[in-house]
Amino acid sequence: MTIGSTTCLHYVNVSENTAVTYGQRGHQSLQSQQCHYYKYGAEGSADEACIVSGASPTGTVGTASILLGTETAGERSVVGISAVLLRAGAAGEGNSVGVLSPTSTVDVVTVLQKAVGGGSTDNPEECNVCCITYDESERRPRTLPCGHTFCSSCILQLTTSNQLTCPDCRASHPATSLDNFPVSYAMEAFVKKFKNVQLVQTAGAAGETPSVKPAAEKQMPVKTKGGTTQKRPSGMSKKLWSLLGEHESSMRSQLTGFQNTQSQLEQYWTWLTDQNEQNLQLLKKVEEFTHNVATFVKLIEEEVARVMAMKQEGEEGVKQLEARLECLQNANTAQEAFTAINHADQCSVEVEDWRQKCQKQFPDDNIVTTSIKYGQVREAIRTALDALAAETDATHTPGLPPHPDPASTIMDKINTITKMPQQITVENLLEMSQRIKTLVENLLGMSQRMKMLLQDLRIKTLVEDGLVFAVQEDQGGIRSSRITLENDQISMHCLQDQPPPPHAHTLQVSEVLGARDPSSTLVHLDLGWGGSTRGRVHIRLSPNTPAAQQFVLLCTGHTGVSYRNTKLHSMGDKGRPGECVLGGDYEGKGGGGGAGIIDISDGQYQESGRAGAVWWRYDDAARAAQFAITTRDCEGRWPLADVFGEVVSGLEVVRAAANHSDITQVTVVDCGIVLNQ
Known part of the structure; x- marks a missing residue:
């Protein structure tokens, strides 16, 4: 039979589940009630292609109704009443053109020529699968990770079990949604430019109106300048004037969005600058505190050295006292008694001098007071660090939602992360007042406890120094x-x-x-x-x-x-x-x-x-x-x-x-x- 001007070399009437073996491809299972299998090109040749269709095998086939099919390695299954499966190249090669959508009506000869030619290089504005020009709605161009581009509609229909096999190179890609494959803005820009060129060429004809009429329901854009509506020049077609208005409106919208984003960036910059200033102030205070602590550590070390030296003198004094006591206990003669008493008196004077020196030198009130203050600061810092570590180790860190609203502004996102209230309510004010009151009470209580602790430490020092009787x-x-x-x-x-x-x-x-x-x-x-x-x-x-x-x-x-x-x-x-x-x-x-x-x-x-x-x-x-x-x-x-x-x-x-x-x-x-x- 003849398809367009092309001769079909093979025609086979195949019943359900009947396997047709040809070339090196293995076998092809056609799961349909009544299918017609067409061969284009010589068996096993590089220009081999096939069509499976429910259309009549007689006469010339100008168009064919197409349904979706799937292909696996070494085997091709066609599910449905009619389908088109195309492959360009020798048997076993991975350059299958793919399958078409169930609702598409295409010129079979064009499809076969594209299959044999290895793709639509002459019409890059068209999807290589459905051969329909890309648009900005259902057939937006999307690029697969392998680099090939197809329309959104074909990608949805080619996706099975969250997987998509590229019709060009047969690479397999995960496909849970269309968002897995980004829109090819370069292709959209190319298609738009291509359409504009066609319109300009049409408008350039001798006073002829463009053959493509705008949709009746689409409102014609109005060009304005300085708040005044502009009239279409006499030498410009309505279509071109409309296109110019569309671009002007789009540019104004982009300018407004750009200015809004610029304002958000300015707010974000102000917020970052304020945060950085606060951090620098904190860093300065921390450095000052660290320097003061380092100085205080040296003072404590010097005090420790003085105490250790005094303790060593005290240990020697204890040994002398024990020795003098033993002499007093073991004195058996008057001479031994007088000698022991004289030595004991001398030792008592030395020990009393040592005790008086200890009482005058210790404790250093400045060191004790400063140590208590730093102790409170240390506890506060330790508590803050523990809280920060607990927040960092938490299984969930507050932040942006998994899929934030694209319309959210930069500051909205910052407020979401920082959990800042968008509105202040009376309940917020009352809760804030109560928390501040509790905080003040705690601070006052802490101050009172610090005074009591300082007093207790002073009493403890007096007791340890033997000054309480x-x-x-x-x-x-x-x-x-x-x-x-x-x-x-x-x-x-x-x-x-x-x-x-x-x-x-x-x-x-x-x-x-x-x-x-x-x-x-x-x-x-x-x-x-x-x-x-x-x-x-x-x-x-x-x-x-x-x-x-x-x-x-x-x-x-x-x-x-x-x-x-x-x-x-x-x-x-x-x-x-x-x-x-x-x-x-x-x-x-x-x-x-x-x-x-x-x-x-x-x-x-x-x-x-x-x-x-x-x-x-x-x-x-x-x-x-x-x-x-x-x-x-x-x-x-x-x-x-x-x-x-x-x-x-x-x-x-x-x-x-x-x-x-x-x-x-x-x-x-x-x-x-x-x-x-």
Whole structure:
């Protein structure tokens, strides 16, 4: 048969699912009720092409109705009543022209000639698939990643399963939407220019009106100048005048948009400049703060060096005092006694000079105050950095939406990112007022806490420097006891028959003892032998027992006598279960003294067979102040009665004293009561 002026070399009437084998291409499955297969060119030649159509095989085919088909490697499937599948080149080559849309009506001869010619190079303003000129609506030119360009309509119809195979080079591209393939603005400009040239050529004919009539529904653009409507020149056609008006209107619209964008850029520039100025100011303050901190660090390092030097002098002083104390204890002759006393007096003067020097030099008020201020700043900076790090590490960072409105301005986008309100409401004002009020209250509270903290630090320094004493004045004069801080425990030591040192801060003994919790009293004994203190023993006393009340009075020296400088005088059951050490003879009678200062016989005492139990042993009033501390469990023996306390720490010190070769050399160097627990 004949297609246009071209002879079809082959014609086959193919039924549904019948395979037609030709050349090296393999086979072609035609899935239709009644299909007609046409061959253009020699079998397997370079100009081979084919058409599958539902049209009649007889006569001359001028046009054909076309439906979409798909092609895979080595096999081509045609789905539908009729379709056109075109390939240019030898069998197996990848330069298929492709398929046409289901609604297209095309000249078959033109299609075959384009197929054999390898594409529409003579008409670049047309889509190579549908052979229709590009426009600015449904058939906008779009470029594939492989570089070939087709209209939007054909791209949509060629897309299957989110994939698109290029009809020219057969490259496969992901295609979830038309936005995957950008519009070819260069091609659009070319087509527009091409149309303009055609219009000018048409208008240049001898007074002839262009053959292409404008659409009836399209309003003719009006040219204006200075607000006055311009008339069309007599030598210019209506079509050209309309085209000129379109371009002028488009240019005005572009100018307005350009000016708006320029204004947005100006606002953005102002915003950036303001942000940069604030950052520069912040950077300057940070640099100043860093410089001040570096200077302060040097001051602290110098202060640390002075403190370390003073501590070393103090350690030497402690060694000298211990040595002089041992000499006083071991003096056996009058000469040794005088020598020991002279050396002790000299050492006391040196130690007192050292203490006075420490009190004058330390602490440096400026360093302490500045350190507290910098501490608050450090905490604020640390909090800000932690918040910034948490914001950076978050799974979602506030910003532009995935697909922002193209009409959004630059400042709209900035407001979206920074979450700035577009409008201020009454609720915003009320919430702002409440937040500011809360912030001010917090700042005031912080200021008050800083003052309290500064005061606490000053008090702590005074206590550590030994400048806080508890005093008691009676007929015998003023007696005083040291207030010390050790391991966060504040202790009042045993009263001594001497006034506090000059410039010391004093408290009344009655006020100090009245501040303690009587239901849970903690006292301490410092044991020593061989000229040095070996450790501290803390004893928890049972509440509301006479023996415990007497023990407190003797640990504090409140009545004038105390356990201070008394010795342990004996042991019981040494090396056996129930082993204990005995002490409390404040009269120094080798265990025969230590009269009770209150009646302790009437009380509800506990029983215990555990090591660490503290109990009183004698009903004899002459020795009622004596106490015993168990160092070994009773293990099967009757539990101990009259227990009024328990060692909560330092039992190993008591056991070490029990293992000393001479228990009578173990001394209660100091004693006192713990004020906070």
